[in-house]
Amino acid sequence: xxxxxxxxxxxxxxxxxxxxxxxxxxxxxxxxxxxxxxxxxxxxxxxxxxxxxxxxxxxxxxxxxxxxxxxxxxxxxxxxxxxxxxxxxxxxxxxxxxxxxxxxxxxxxxxxxxxxxxxxxxxxxxxxxxxxxxxxxxxxxxxxxxxxxxxxxxxxxxxxxxxxxxxxxxxxxxxxxxxxxxxxxxxxxxxxxxxxxxxxxx
Numbered sequence: 001x002x003x004x005x006x007x008x009x010x011x012x013x014x015x016x017x018x019x020x021x022x023x024x025x026x027x028x029x030x031x032x033x034x035x036x037x038x039x040x041x042x043x044x045x046x047x048x049x050x051x052x053x054x055x056x057x058x059x060x061x062x063x064x065x066x067x068x069x070x071x072x073x074x075x076x077x078x079x080x081x082x083x084x085x086x087x088x089x090x091x092x093x094x095x096x097x098x099x100x101x102x103x104x105x106x107x108x109x110x111x112x113x114x115x116x117x118x119x120x121x122x123x124x125x126x127x128x129x130x131x132x133x134x135x136x137x138x139x140x141x142x143x144x145x146x147x148x149x150x151x152x153x154x155x156x157x158x159x160x161x162x163x164x165x166x167x168x169x170x171x172x173x174x175x176x177x178x179x180x181x182x183x184x185x186x187x188x189x190x191x192x193x194x195x196x197x198x199x200x201x202x
Contacts, residue, residue: 005085025051030072039117066125069118077135080107097146101190108164113179120166156193163189
């Protein structure tokens, strides 16, 4: 399992020292803007001004606002990916598939709750954007491996990931469901789709 996931694990880009410094300054500035004013305050112009670089530097490095947001989320996503590959069970290897899936969704919902507006922006920047985010391929592969004992694990992994789509969960919160109810619903879906008694994951 680890070998398969390592193939889709995103690594930090190799870059020149000056480019790395600019990237760090921009991401630190973007994080401050988001913390102070939410997603509306996080614009390409504002990030460039706060980092002391030209707007062209932001566009060359990140493309647009959604690219800047994706980069801002990247570090946290990589931390979760590495915990899945190298961490202790049940999030890491060595636990039954159901327990690993539950641990993944519990950790992912922590991440989603902390960054909902940013994740929502990155997932809805364009039609199908969610499925082109690098991390989605990793989450999907992880769940497909955990669901290998079920019919059509690739499709099932997409269905499970649908329960944590940012746009869906923003709407559920707007309707007053709350994170506790969302967590319970996701856990129920894992039980129903992965199975209450599943084999030990590879």
